[in-house]
Amino acid sequence: xxxxxxxxxxxxxxxxxxxxxxxxxxxxxxxxxxxxxxxxxxxxxxxxxxxxxxxxxxxxxxxxxxxxxxxxxxxxxxxxxxxxxxxxxxxxxxxxxxxxxxxxxxxx
Amino acid sequence: xxxxxxxxxxxxxxxxxxxxxxxxxxxxxxxxxxxxxxxxxxxxxxxxxxxxxxxxxxxxxxxxxxxxxxxxxxxxxxxxxxxxxxxxxxxxxxxxxxxxxxxxxxxxxxxxxxxxxxxxxxxxxxxxxxxxxxxxxxxxxxxxxxxxxxxxxxxxxxxxxxxxxxxxxxxxxxxxxxxxxxxxxxxxxxxxxxxxxxxxxxxxxxxxxxxxxxxxxxxxxxxxxxxxxxxxxxxxxxxxxxxxxxxxxxxxxxxxxxxxxxxxxxxxxxxxxxxxxxxxxxxxxxxxxxxxxxxxxxxxxxxxxxxxxxxxxxxxxxxxxxxxxxxxxxxxxxxxxxxxxxxxxxxxxxxxxxxxxxxxxxxxxxxxxxxxxxxxxxxxxxxxxxxxxxxxxxxxxxxxxxxxxxxxxxxxxxxxxxxxxxxxxxxxxxxxxxxxxxxxxxxxxxxxxxxxxxxxxxxxxxxxxxxxxxxxxxxxxxxxxxxxxxxxxxxxxxxxxxxxxxxxxxxxxxxxxxxxxxxxxxxxxxxxxxxxxxxxxxxxxxx
Numbered sequence: 001x002x003x004x005x006x007x008x009x010x011x012x013x014x015x016x017x018x019x020x021x022x023x024x025x026x027x028x029x030x031x032x033x034x035x036x037x038x039x040x041x042x043x044x045x046x047x048x049x050x051x052x053x054x055x056x057x058x059x060x061x062x063x064x065x066x067x068x069x070x071x072x073x074x075x076x077x078x079x080x081x082x083x084x085x086x087x088x089x090x091x092x093x094x095x096x097x098x099x100x101x102x103x104x105x106x107x108x
Numbered sequence: 109x110x111x112x113x114x115x116x117x118x119x120x121x122x123x124x125x126x127x128x129x130x131x132x133x134x135x136x137x138x139x140x141x142x143x144x145x146x147x148x149x150x151x152x153x154x155x156x157x158x159x160x161x162x163x164x165x166x167x168x169x170x171x172x173x174x175x176x177x178x179x180x181x182x183x184x185x186x187x188x189x190x191x192x193x194x195x196x197x198x199x200x201x202x203x204x205x206x207x208x209x210x211x212x213x214x215x216x217x218x219x220x221x222x223x224x225x226x227x228x229x230x231x232x233x234x235x236x237x238x239x240x241x242x243x244x245x246x247x248x249x250x251x252x253x254x255x256x257x258x259x260x261x262x263x264x265x266x267x268x269x270x271x272x273x274x275x276x277x278x279x280x281x282x283x284x285x286x287x288x289x290x291x292x293x294x295x296x297x298x299x300x301x302x303x304x305x306x307x308x309x310x311x312x313x314x315x316x317x318x319x320x321x322x323x324x325x326x327x328x329x330x331x332x333x334x335x336x337x338x339x340x341x342x343x344x345x346x347x348x349x350x351x352x353x354x355x356x357x358x359x360x361x362x363x364x365x366x367x368x369x370x371x372x373x374x375x376x377x378x379x380x381x382x383x384x385x386x387x388x389x390x391x392x393x394x395x396x397x398x399x400x401x402x403x404x405x406x407x408x409x410x411x412x413x414x415x416x417x418x419x420x421x422x423x424x425x426x427x428x429x430x431x432x433x434x435x436x437x438x439x440x441x442x443x444x445x446x447x448x449x450x451x452x453x454x455x456x457x458x459x460x461x462x463x464x465x466x467x468x469x470x471x472x473x474x475x476x477x478x479x480x481x482x483x484x485x486x487x488x489x490x491x492x493x494x495x496x497x498x499x500x501x502x503x504x505x506x507x508x509x510x511x512x513x514x515x516x517x518x519x520x521x522x523x524x525x526x527x528x529x530x531x532x533x534x535x536x537x538x539x540x541x542x543x544x545x546x547x548x549x550x551x552x553x554x555x556x557x558x559x560x561x562x563x564x565x566x567x568x569x570x571x572x573x574x575x576x577x578x579x580x581x582x583x584x585x586x587x588x589x590x591x592x593x594x595x596x597x598x599x600x601x602x603x604x605x606x607x608x609x610x611x612x613x614x615x616x617x618x619x620x621x622x623x624x625x626x627x628x629x630x631x632x633x634x635x636x637x638x639x640x641x642x643x644x645x646x647x648x649x650x651x
Contacts, residue, residue, distance in 0.1 A: 005647060010640040019643050026223040033223075037216045041372035044209060044358045045365035051205075052357030060342050062356040068208045068417075071216060072410045078219050079406045083399050091396065098647065 138462025157303030167304035168235035169390040176397040180404020185316035200420025201447035204355025213375030222402040227395040228642040237386040244634035246563040251490040257547035258383040262483035268536040270525030273472040280465040293522035315474040327415040329455035330422030348425040374605035378541030381548030384482035423447040487513040535586040546573035546608035559635035562628035565620030573612025580604030
């Protein structure tokens with residue numbers, strides 16, 4: 001009975017659209033993190049001098065410090081972004097699909 | 109009632125010799141008393157949790173009744189281990205910016221877990237990550253492999269924590285090494301066998317709150333010293349460190365490009381394959397709460413690591429030049445891992461030193477409990493219930509096996525902790541991360557995202573990942589040269605993840621595409637059903 005509902009959901013076009021949207025969004029954010037982090041790692045690996053430069057002539061703080069802080073802030077920001085998009089968009093669409101398919105299968 | 113009396117008796121039995129012994133030697137009285145308060149509190153939690161632990165689901169997953177916020181704190185607690193609190197602040201104290209590279213690597217794994225794994229894992233599994241992997245793959249080979257991966261990671265991590273705990277407590281509390289290892293082992297067995305996941309989670313939450321408060325105070329005290337000026341903080345650090353300006357530049361610790369990339373991979377994807385962390389996603393009611401846990405966990409861990417930067421750099425000028433904390437050779441007493449502990453005394457006196465010491469001990473206890481529970485579930489849920497009993501264990505026997513496994517793991521950890529007393533165990537955490545990244549992560553990730561994955565591919569490829577990670581570390585510089593005393597290492601790099609992950613992914617792919625068995629066809633055709641399930645989750649009618 002339940003597998004039946006899963007099969008029906010799988011065939012539902014709005015579900016296919018939702019799944020595609022959600023996966024695309026997940027990969028976009030993951031890509032952003034992966035690219036930022038591995039850029040950082042590659043700079044550490046090949047051009048460590050870039051991160052050793054002071055921000056400006058009056059300071060001892062190097063570019064490495066804001067780069068690291070940027071990655072921490074980026075991690076938190078993308079996390080918040082993802083959860084908000086799920087709560088405001090995907091969850092509601094999913095719930096609507098489930099109740100529609102369930103209603104339909106009761107009617108059948 | 110019986111259980112409570114039993115716990116209290118055990119507590120007293122453990123306590124009296126300690127107190128008697130304590131009065132004879134120079135022990136840190138505030139630290140010991142605060143630690144006793146913590147232990148009493150956690151044993152009370154265990155007693156409370158034991159009364160609520162009735163079903164298998166209560167034992168493994170706290171009945172799925174932990175909220176996203178609580179779970180976020182608990183995950184953050186698992187992350188804020190003694191290794192990261194003392195180890196990372198010590199690393200920043202010793203090498204500045206290189207320590208920051210590690211902290212960032214630990215954190216960036218989190219968003220990836222959230223975007224790609226957390227919800228699907230919660231939707232497909234019940235108690236262990238192998239549940240999700242074996243959703244469409246053959247349970248026997250997959251669960252055996254996952255259990256191997258889990259147990260190796262857990263044991264390596266446990267030994268590292270045990271040895272670390274013994275050393276730390278020796279210095280902080282003045283207890284002998286053996287006693288410290290025994291106290292950690294016995295308490296951890298008590299928490300897990302009686303209180304299961306409920307106790308393990310709440311002990312972790314209490315400790316996370318204590319550690320976050322302690323670290324906040326430490327960082328605040330450091331910033332107070334420099335009038336809340338970061339410029340001044342870094343200037344003071346540079347003036348008081350032998351390497352001067354170099355501490356704000358990437359440098360000596362990560363010497364060549366291959367090591368840097370390999371380390372980056374291990375930190376990021378190892379996080380996504382640690383069994384005791386993955387297991388936490390089953391303690392919340394649904395995928396929505398799983399998501400919420402990650403947001404809180406990332407917030408707390410990010411905040412904590414930012415504090416560690418301040419603590420590490422603060423220790424450079426508040427602890428580094430202070431002769432009270434140096435031995436005759438000018439090196440810091442107890443090694444650079446003690447930087448945060450000495451700093452606590454420098455800014456908060458003996459009372460605060462006691463608090464931080466007690467929190468450090470509590471941290472080890474909470475983390476080893478989570479690890480042990482993850483290891484015990486791999487034995488009872490994956491090996492016993494799914495492999496031996498073909499998924500139909502007799503009611504109640506699974507929990508029993510889990511409890512026996514907990515005791516066995518606890519005793520093994522104590523024995524290994526004692527036998528590795530004078531060994532260098534730092535490589536063990538690195539190896540644990542490499543194995544998690546080369547076994548657990550590839551099979552979990554591919555099972556969810558690649559319809560072509562077959563059981564044979566996952567089993568052979570995962571085993572190759574495990575074997576290559578272990579082989580690279582054994583023949584690498586840390587074991588082959590430093591421990592076995594050979595002149596030159598066979599595998600030239602300290603961090604194997606780049607090679608072992610590539611080996612795992614490549615062999616999983618090759619074996620899967622050439623797998624033409626009936627089972628492979630079945631696994632491929634079942635992907636669609638798994639995919640829907642992983643997005644939709646269990647439906648109400650099924651609950």
